[in-house]
Structures are given as structure tokens and as C-alpha cells.
Amino acid sequence: AQKVTQAQTEISVVEKEDVTLDCVYETRDTTYYLFWYKQPPSGELVFLIRRNSFDEQNEISGRYSWNFQKSTSSFNFTITASQVVDSAVYFCALSDMDSNYQLIWGAGTKLIIKP
């Protein structure tokens, strides 16, 4: 069965530090999609990235970067030079054919950036 594990329940760092949020997934499908969403205190889920299983290239978007490694079934998310506005809950999610492409969610990691 599919599963997404975000082992870090909460991370707290001081502003300007780099921080990595871990995501490990399980699926039997060869075609699947991985996502990261940000949920600030307001509650709205903000889409950050979508990656398909055939594209293992790492991606960088400003201060955000993602490391996709199929060998370890991980899709980790790094924020460089963190800012207070990065404080939020971050969710990793998986969709595959077995799940009818519904999102399988991790438990989320609460990130606290202290000024």
C-alpha cells in the first residue's frame, strides 16, 4: 500500500539557517507523482512542486530546492536562508494509479523560523 512518511513532526531553526524537511514514500507503481504543499497559519494549502517518477532531476526555485532520490524513495525539501515567513506546516504527498491518483498525505512537518 502507498504511504508517505514525514518523520519530523516539528522543526525549529533561527532565521537565515538552512533547513531540510524529509519525505519518504512507498508505492508499488512505477508511475507516480510527488508533491509538496505549504500550509501557513491561515490554513490555505499552497502548491509548491509536483514531480513525476521519471524525472529525477533536482529542482531549485529561489531559496527552495528539492532532492528526489528513487534509490531511497525520498523527496526532501530544503529551504536555504530561511525567513520568518517560511513558518508553516509543510506536507509531502504522493499520487499513483493504485490510489486512483488521489493524494496520499504525509503527516506534515511544522516548521518554526525564529527571528
Place this chain on the structure above:
Amino acid sequence: GAVVSQHPSRVICKSGTSVKIECRSLDFQATTMFWYRQFPKQSLMLMATSNEGSKATYEQGVEKDKFLINHASLTLSTLTVTSAHPEDSSFYICSAGKPQETQYFGPGTRLLVL
């Protein structure tokens, strides 16, 4: 990304009343919309998949007579919580998106039943 709106953002109602929540895709046609429920400090729980022009598909344990879903057009899905009770108080979020593609989420509705 696509824009999804949700209305109302917050509602307080008395026990026994019904509450309707609207979810609209503003800049694209959504044949499929999803309704989620989120309890404090927890992840999202899928309640149902709403398909335009057909009946919604409910997840196991979700009462379809309690949570009525209507997806009458390609841009609007509604969730009606019938005869709401305090245990229905929660954060309800909708999303829109095709299978295998990105789901875009509405801002959510906080429901408080007194």
C-alpha cells in the same frame, strides 16, 4: 497556478442546522473536485471525490447523507453539512484538479457548530 475559491471562509451555526460550502474553480474547468476535512494539527482526510454531472464518490466512513455533495457545473461543487452537530466542527477544504495533475486548493472553511 490555478485559482480555487471557497465560500464562506468561516461559519458558526447552531446544532441541527444545515450549512452549505461552495467551492469554485475560477480560471479553469474542473471535472473533478475533492473535499477534505482537517482536524487541528493533523493531515488532510479525503471525504469524497466530486465528479461533474455524476454522483460523488465517498470515502469509507463518510456518511453521504450527512455530507451532501453536488457538482452541477464544471466550476462549482458544493458540500452541505446536514443537521450539523458540534462534532462536525472542523476545517473543510476543497481542491480541484484532474487525476495525474496538480490539485489546487481553496482557502478552506472553518465550521463551528454550537
